[in-house]
Amino acid sequence: MVVAQQLNGEATTHKENLMSKKLMSLKAAALLASAALTMGVLGFISPAAAVVDCTKATTSTNECTVLTVNTFGDVIQPALVADYRKLRPDIKLSIKKSDLDALNGTGLFTQCAAGGAGNPDIAAVEISYSGFWRAYPQCFFDLTKLKNTNNKSAADIKKDYLPWRWEHGVGYNDAVIGIPTDVGGLEVSYRWDLFKLAGLPYQRDAVSKEWSTWTKFIAFGKKYLAATKTAKFKAGLAALAKTGTSDNKKFYASQKPIGFMDNIGTVYPAVMNQGTEKYYRNNGTDAGQLVYKTNKQVKLAFDTTVSASTAAIGTRIGQFSSDWNVGMSKGTFAVMLSPAWMMDYIKGQAPDTKGKWDIADIPGGGGNQGGSQLSIPKGAKEPQEAWNFISWYLAPAQQLKVFQTYGLFPSTPSLYSNPDLIGFKDPFFNNAPVGKIYADGVKKLKPIFEGKLQRCIDMAMGSAISLVANGKEKNAKKAFDGGILAAGKCK
Amino acid sequence: MSQTTVDNARASKPPSPWKPAKPLKKLNNPNAVLSLNGRWAFLFTAPFFVMFLIFGLAPILFSIVIAFYNYDALGTQEFIGTANFEELFVDSRFWNALVNTIDIWLLSTIPMLIMSIGLAAILHNPNLRGSTFFRTILLVPNITSVLAIAIVFGQLFGRDFGMVNIIIGALGFEHVDFIQGTTSSHIAIASMIVWRWTGYNALIFLAAMLAIPGELYESASLDGAGKWKQFIYVTLPSLRNTITFVLIVGTIGGLQVFAEPLILGGSYNGGDSGQFSTLTLFLFEQAFVAYKWGYAAAIGIMITVIVAIVSVINFFITRRLAGDGK
Numbered sequence: 001m002v003v004a005q006q007l008n009g010e011a012t013t014h015k016e017n018l019m020s021k022k023l024m025s026l027k028a029a030a031l032l033a034s035a036a037l038t039m040g041v042l043g044f045i046s047p048a049a050a051v052v053d054c055t056k057a058t059t060s061t062n063e064c065t066v067l068t069v070n071t072f073g074d075v076i077q078p079a080l081v082a083d084y085r086k087l088r089p090d091i092k093l094s095i096k097k098s099d100l101d102a103l104n105g106t107g108l109f110t111q112c113a114a115g116g117a118g119n120p121d122i123a124a125v126e127i128s129y130s131g132f133w134r135a136y137p138q139c140f141f142d143l144t145k146l147k148n149t150n151n152k153s154a155a156d157i158k159k160d161y162l163p164w165r166w167e168h169g170v171g172y173n174d175a176v177i178g179i180p181t182d183v184g185g186l187e188v189s190y191r192w193d194l195f196k197l198a199g200l201p202y203q204r205d206a207v208s209k210e211w212s213t214w215t216k217f218i219a220f221g222k223k224y225l226a227a228t229k230t231a232k233f234k235a236g237l238a239a240l241a242k243t244g245t246s247d248n249k250k251f252y253a254s255q256k257p258i259g260f261m262d263n264i265g266t267v268y269p270a271v272m273n274q275g276t277e278k279y280y281r282n283n284g285t286d287a288g289q290l291v292y293k294t295n296k297q298v299k300l301a302f303d304t305t306v307s308a309s310t311a312a313i314g315t316r317i318g319q320f321s322s323d324w325n326v327g328m329s330k331g332t333f334a335v336m337l338s339p340a341w342m343m344d345y346i347k348g349q350a351p352d353t354k355g356k357w358d359i360a361d362i363p364g365g366g367g368n369q370g371g372s373q374l375s376i377p378k379g380a381k382e383p384q385e386a387w388n389f390i391s392w393y394l395a396p397a398q399q400l401k402v403f404q405t406y407g408l409f410p411s412t413p414s415l416y417s418n419p420d421l422i423g424f425k426d427p428f429f430n431n432a433p434v435g436k437i438y439a440d441g442v443k444k445l446k447p448i449f450e451g452k453l454q455r456c457i458d459m460a461m462g463s464a465i466s467l468v469a470n471g472k473e474k475n476a477k478k479a480f481d482g483g484i485l486a487a488g489k490c491k
Numbered sequence: 492m493s494q495t496t497v498d499n500a501r502a503s504k505p506p507s508p509w510k511p512a513k514p515l516k517k518l519n520n521p522n523a524v525l526s527l528n529g530r531w532a533f534l535f536t537a538p539f540f541v542m543f544l545i546f547g548l549a550p551i552l553f554s555i556v557i558a559f560y561n562y563d564a565l566g567t568q569e570f571i572g573t574a575n576f577e578e579l580f581v582d583s584r585f586w587n588a589l590v591n592t593i594d595i596w597l598l599s600t601i602p603m604l605i606m607s608i609g610l611a612a613i614l615h616n617p618n619l620r621g622s623t624f625f626r627t628i629l630l631v632p633n634i635t636s637v638l639a640i641a642i643v644f645g646q647l648f649g650r651d652f653g654m655v656n657i658i659i660g661a662l663g664f665e666h667v668d669f670i671q672g673t674t675s676s677h678i679a680i681a682s683m684i685v686w687r688w689t690g691y692n693a694l695i696f697l698a699a700m701l702a703i704p705g706e707l708y709e710s711a712s713l714d715g716a717g718k719w720k721q722f723i724y725v726t727l728p729s730l731r732n733t734i735t736f737v738l739i740v741g742t743i744g745g746l747q748v749f750a751e752p753l754i755l756g757g758s759y760n761g762g763d764s765g766q767f768s769t770l771t772l773f774l775f776e777q778a779f780v781a782y783k784w785g786y787a788a789a790i791g792i793m794i795t796v797i798v799a800i801v802s803v804i805n806f807f808i809t810r811r812l813a814g815d816g817k
Contacts, residue, residue, distance in 0.1 A: 106780075109564070109565070109779070109782060110779075112565060113564035113565055136565050138565075316671070317650065318756075318757065320757055321649070321757065322645060322646040322649045322652070322653070323649040326651070326652040327651060332651060456781055459760070459780070463763060463764070467763060469763075472764050490781070491783075
């Protein structure tokens with residue numbers, strides 16, 4: 001998908017572009033001059049001192065270039081930061097992490113309104129904000145205008161990334177404001193041991209085939225739920241609690257199956273992302289056209305969620321709540337829709353379930369949830385070094401390493417045929433070839449246009465979904481109409 | 492209980508926070524203090540007033556102005572008159588948040604008031620050993636980060652594996668989904684507030700109790716009043732001003748409950764159906780999630796008006812209740 005150029009854009013934007021170009025070249029010149037000066041002075045004093053090592057305590061900090069990074073979750077990985085330190089010892093990365101969206105959403109907004117004061121050099125922007133930020137390219141450096149040490153700008157590395165993922169970081173006027181980090185390819189994690197106990201198919205190929213559509217998925221869930229209530233299932237669980245190692249006994253003694261999947265609210269975005277458009281239609285303009293009131297995919301996603309709710313296959317536990325974290329290791333639910341980044345989360349929260357999870361294809365084929373981009377916000381003090389870091393950090397080689405160590409799925413399709421990725425098996429997930437499963441899923445996705453109100457509408461519809469999912473609104477049509485009405489207040 | 496005791500209690504009550512203290516007597520040496528009262532006073536108070544003008548008054552004035560605008564901080568600003576307020580008055584989310592806030596405030600303030608006066612009375616007992624230790628630990632909840640409290644309480648009130656529900660289950664009852672329910676989520680939030688502020692308020696009450704002259708208790712016991720009667724007829728009336736103070740400060744705090752519901756729900760909407768959305772949470776959501784600054788400013792003004800109204804009501808009710816009648 002290509003956001004059409006707005007050739008008839010107002011004169012002011014052209015002027016702004018020119019001005020920012022001028023500003024950029026001025027900045028670049030200043031940077032060069034200061035670099036030359038530093039090098040010269042250092043060279044004059046002692047040639048050996050040209051390499052500054054900021055990892056050493058003896059190095060005075062004013063010789064280091066400090067790059068400030070605001071991030072969240074797992075976007076910036078410590079192992080990769082250590083690699084970069086070896087590569088560029090003169091750079092000191094100062095990383096601030098926040099899991100509330102204060103830093104990556106609210107902070108950027110208010111600081112942009114304040115002229116960029118207080119902004120970091122690099123900001124991780126969550127994908128749900130990308131549509132919003134596309135409308136405000138003036139808040140970011142245009143990455144096509146920066147060149148890294150290999151003389152490459154964003155325009156030169158564009159071909160390395162999934163085209164639909166790349167578009168999330170392209171602002172109005174075709175400014176590139178963010179480079180995609182990972183793709184949250186969406187598949188299904190399931191507890192194969194519990195499936196086996198329930199007498200259902202439990203091998204990943206069989207499971208994928210069994211729930212090839214959402215209707216079949218819901219039917220599968222009902223079967224599982226019915227089975228967990230039988231004496232045979234309970235006896236099987238009790239038998240497992242008496243065999244094997246003491247850890248195994250303890251584990252199975254603590255299992256308390258309540259529902260089939262954690263929260264059926266996750267079905268809504270999954271179905272939605274399998275379409276070709278969500279709330280917006282790509283009509284060739286930067287802003288796109290709002291179609292959420294008439295788009296059949298929105299209704300389909302909603303109705304699918306409602307039928308999952310009617311079938312009562314969810315546990316109604318909110319994701320990322322304490323019950324959810326604990327439930328992951330207690331068998332409270334046997335199925336989670338899992339973006340690639342979730343694998344690392346499960347490992348962290350439920351280490352005792354190692355080998356008991358497996359991963360199957362998502363019903364309907366292909367899915368995406370989450371992901372983020374790295375941007376250089378207006379007001380960054382070291383945009384040049386920030387770009388050097390971003391273009392290094394998000395290059396295919398580094399993304400492969402991130403996938404192997406943390407499970408974040410790369411946004412660079414050249415890796416999707418790389419044997420290191422395709423052949424990657426995860427023992428935690430019963431040796432599932434997670435690389436291949438996620439690569440196949442991501443390849444099935446079609447580009448979806450993300451507009452300015454995306455996030456706002458998503459939240460309005462999300463509330464409506466929650467009302468249904470948690471049984472507070474029995475009348476699905478009323479909930480849907482309420483969601484559409486609330487979405488209408490977005491502006 | 493004689494009328495004299497009560498009158499004595501009134502006569503020697505602690506200074507009211509609502510009335511100005513008596514003016515200082517003029518010192519004999521005019522150069523000492525009086526010269527400071529002139530232009531120097533402005534210089535010495537300037538640090539406060541400069542900061543207040545920049546970070547207090549200016550934002551207040553700014554928010555009053557933008558409440559009448561459709562204010563897109565990164566785009567265009569358009570004067571729309573009172574449209575924000577008109578929208579607010581018919582916005583069910585606002586009224587829902589108001590009802591939630593008042594409910595949480597009632598559920599937290601009343602138990603807190605009773606418990607903190609009770610705790611203060613216990614600490615006031617001269618026979619209590621290690622009273623300094625107890626006075627110190629009473630403050631510990633108050634200096635604990637509100638986020639940490641919210642996270643721990645969120646886990647305590649978990650549906651399947653929360654400690655509260657494990658106890659409820661052990662007693663043979665159905666587990667309560669505290670976070671999904673309306674009243675139950677309010678109880679969870681109120682318990683955080685009670686836990687955090689009871690000790691602090693107990694110390695304020697204790698300070699007020701220590702200021703009650705011992706002769707009042709002596710004469711009361713001569714009149715034949717037991718411990719309980721002394722508490723009812725001597726201690727409580729003397730605490731009248733303190734109760735008013737604690738209630739008003741509690742009201743201002745209670746109407747601004749923010750971090751507790753935010754962390755409990757993990758999002759700015761205050762639960763799936765906004766069952767524990769509060770006024771400030773709603774304000775924050777409108778300002779920094781929906782980026783409707785003008786609308787959020789209108790909410791802020793409404794919160795100020797509501798706090799003022801409730802404080803006035805509070806003031807009169809507590810004075811009545813405490814038997815002053817003035």
